[in-house]
Amino acid sequence: MSCHAPVIEPVLEPIDPAPAPPASGKKPALRTVALIGPPNSGKSTLFNQLTGMRQKVANYPGVTVDYHSGRMKSIGRSDLTLIDLPGIYSLATYSEDARVAVDVLTGKMPGVPKPDCVLLVLDATHMNRQLMLAAPVFSIGLPTLVLLNMSDQMDERGGRLDTLALARELGHPVALISAAKGTGLDVIPEFLLHADDTLNTKLRPVQLPVLQTPSACRTWASQVTLRSDYQSPAASRWTQRLDSVLLHRIAGPLIFLAVVFAVFQVVFTIGQPLSDGLGNLLTHLGAKVALLLPDNWLRLLLRDGLWNGVQSVLVFLPQILLLFLFIGVLEDSGYLARAALIADRVMRSIGLNGKAFIPLLSAYACAVPAIMATRTIENKRERLATILIAPFMTCSARLPIYTLVIAAFIPNHLFLGGIIGLRAIVMLSLYVLGFLAALFTAKLLNSSIMKASTAPFILELPQYRWPTVQGLAMRLYDRGMLFLKKAGTVILGASFVVWLLSVLPVHFAGGTAHVSDIANSIVGHLGRFIEPVLRPLGFNWKIGIGLLSSIVAREVIVGTLGTLYGVDPATHAVGLQAALRHDMTLGGAIALVVFFAFAMQCTSTLAVVRRETNSWKFPALQFAYMTVFAYIAALITNQVIVHLF
């Protein structure tokens, strides 16, 4: 039932045609456009539509909120920069996101130009709530175009809105668009032209009520939508049908488990061959380039010192991208919110707020943003508990060492007619292990620091949507760049240091310099010095050096092992997997991944915990606790396997 025209022409009527300003020559050129909207309003999709893929991610100075900015190339205005502001419900400055948005809009954010006009994106399917953001945005006084997104949903589900009436009510131009389908977007360049022309004229001051409280805001919004003949669309039939299965009493949790299993299975069945292929390619490339170099210290440095280490880590890029592709699909489709709903009961049983679920879930990618995301938890004790358990969640930095050890030591047996492989089961067990450690620690904290839990669980369930290719590509791009950057900096540096220490000291004999044999190098001595502590865990001294170097970041161990085994003549010619099989027992190998499941091998996380808790006490405590936990668990693992097999 379509009661309104599919695409409504923009209304530019409220812009005062009255006195042009004193002619002072040139008009100020339009340069910067801000994009603002509530979470889930389709803001990111629109951003991608307008800028194409040419955008950059940066951090606002002094705060932890990321932002994207890009040239509006897709609509032929590459002279304009579009800034994507954080998704927020209101401009009340109690959240950091809202403060950032206000600072940018008022030109108080250092390093970010003051926007000349604003694109306000609202989800047309629930206008009453979305409009609550409109009033405070208008009051900032910049030329604003209101874009009512999801017009396709409105059409399909029988919604209705008189955009002309709404524009009159708001005193700003209004247009219905669909960012996902790319329809109605031609109003944007048109608005920008008009905004250009009217920059020197004053907008008619909009008479908006003083909206102090949410209920006043809400009442105003309801009146505006009532006068705009607004009819919110009926519940999406697809969402209702899907939820009756995905949130079913029995099928729901089973599907949840099946989804998790499928993700790990695919990371192995598709990711492993890709990763092996990339590995072969990189080895081949390295060998070709090495031949071009003179056979002296330079070749040693480049091949053994830098390339071996970095290459060992780079090969995990396909698996990491696959994992993030899945997380992206689950999140963008709306399934993740359902998963939170299913998991809430478990979270509550350990005394955690359901809100902790989202930070903890993002800790599966990386603990650093997860710990920052705990700011949404109002209760201080719950927040601290969430910060302390977040690093137990299996972050993507553990993936390289997990897949390396599993591929080297676990046979690829298939069960249930080839649906589930042993490797995927071991991998999943490691994820479960980390989660159980988090539960155990939360229980422990619950009986000590967190007595009363009062914070409520309030979770919005978005309608199911098809994830957009652009949105997914954007995520993978961000993730991939982050990984490559780390490989090019931290891992490169660590590999170099390990290599240097593995060839020093240099001996002079007969007028020529000889590098040390690895066993007699500084690394060799250091490794053998710590070996007695690690022997009961089934680790040799090379693994010990790997553990020491991975305190910087978990992936570094793979780079270090790549360097060490590459330098060693005994394992020089074989790949890292073969070298490990040759050098470790099954007990030691499994103990190694168990150690990584629990240990706090990450300086970035320690630094962010220090900043968020404003004390060294908590990161120190966390580091000690997790290291001891990891040591004991690895010790038990190795001893059990040694005695069983």
Added chain:
Amino acid sequence: MKTKVTALSDAKVGNTGIVESIDLPAEVGDYLAHLGFLPGTRVEVLRRAPAGDPTVYRIDGIEVGLRSETASHIFLKLNARTAV
């Protein structure tokens, strides 16, 4: 039409009603208000999570999951026709 006031947590799946009052601390109440939980708004009990709690409510075009401990502080006038 006959109506009665009841806690949202006591409403059954399929029930609809009009929010009458909310008895929660200001910061929780404000957040709920942003989601649409305000006196006079129509709310529908959509479904329960597999474990029986939280429950999903439909309010003003969106779906929101609340634990019963929160929903028990929200009161509504049940629509008599659906309160079977």
